[in-house]
Structures are given as C-alpha cells and as structure tokens.
Amino acid sequence: MARKKPTILGSSGRQAAYTARTRAALIESAQQVLAEIGPNATIEQLVEHAKVAPNTIYNHFESKEKLFSEALDQIWQEWLIWAYAGKPVGESFQAMITVYRKLFLVGETHPLLSSILKNNLGTPDFLIQTLQGKGLDDLQKVGVQGELSMEAFEQRGLLWSYCLVGILYGVHVSKKLSPSQADQALEIALSIWDLSPAKAKKLVSHPIK
Secondary structure, X not given: OOOOOOOOOOHHHHHHHHHHHHHHHHHHHHHHHHHHOOOOOOHHHHHHHHOOOHHHXXXXXXXXXXXXHHHHHHHHHHHHHHHHOOOOOOOOHHHHHHHHHHHHOXXXXXXXXXXXXXXHOOOOHHHHHHHHOHHHHHHHXXXXXXXXXXXXXXXXXXXXXXXXXXXXHHHHOOOOOOHHHHHHHHHHHHHHHOOOHHHHHHHHHOOOO
C-alpha cells in the first residue's frame, strides 16, 4: 500500500496557522489579565502580560474592549459546554437551574473563570447581556414547553437576570453568601416565574453532578 504523503502547507496556510496561534495566545493572555486586574486593565498592562507590541493586538482585534469581550465570551462558552456535560442547552428548566448553581461553585471547579467573574461583576454588562440574549432565548424554549409563565416574559427575564447577577455578586465579590445560601436566594428568585414554593425547592434541591 502506498504511503500517504504528508500535507505540506503553502505560504497562505502557514500564515493562517500563525495568525490563529497568535490570536489564541492573545485571548489566553486577555483572560489572565481579566482574572488578575479586571476589565479596567490598560492596553499597556495587556501588552506587558502578552509580551507583544501594541500593533500585534490591533492587527487582530479592533480594540482592547473587543479582545476582552472575545476572551470573556470564549471562557464562558467553554464553561457552559462543561456545565451542561454535552446536553442541549435549554433542554429543561431543571438543567438550567443546575447550571446556575454550578456558577456558585465555580471557585472550586474553574478558578480562572471565578477570578474573572469576581473582577467583572462590579460592571456586569457582559453577564446581563448574555442572560438577556442567549439566556433569554433558552428560557423561552422551556417556557413554550409549559415549564414557565410566558406572561410579561421579557420583563420577568430582565428581573431574573438582575437577581442572578446579584446572587453571584454575593457569592464571588462581597462573600456574603455561601453556595448554600445562594441556593436559598435562587429558590426565592424563582417566584419571578410564578413557580410554587414546592416546585422552586425541588428545582434547587436537585443533586449537582
């Protein structure tokens, strides 16, 4: 049998691979900066951490804010894949509640994301936008299945988003809430969706795997 010839990258292929590696390295550095300093880090601090020239960053991202946004979105999406363990997002409200509760424990499971959350919860625009964007779409999926009240859905969704961010702030920033206390707060917040106390307790008492 003839031996398969190795693939030889042309100059354009090598350039694309180099660009992809550089971009990935910048995103990784940005995640570290977000964890150590926060979103108010300067471009100089980012350059120092990444060990690159400022032009390198601007060759790949239109601004520091865009780089931070992509870095945060990437680590968030990677965490969601882990948290849902390969199951479809929005499959059930129970699965969504369990994933929210995993965020209360993220300091034990994903220290880098925990530090990033701590530094970003003071200005929680990203989390609010995520919960109001993709998060609201996922809630709507379980809502149409009859698990949630659809009356005044957007208003309930906005209030739900701010409640979740407030609970996360209590866990990761002010440290006034332990994970178990955060579960209790989440149970109360579930009244936003017209769930009975018994139903809310059952959702929050589900074992976290």
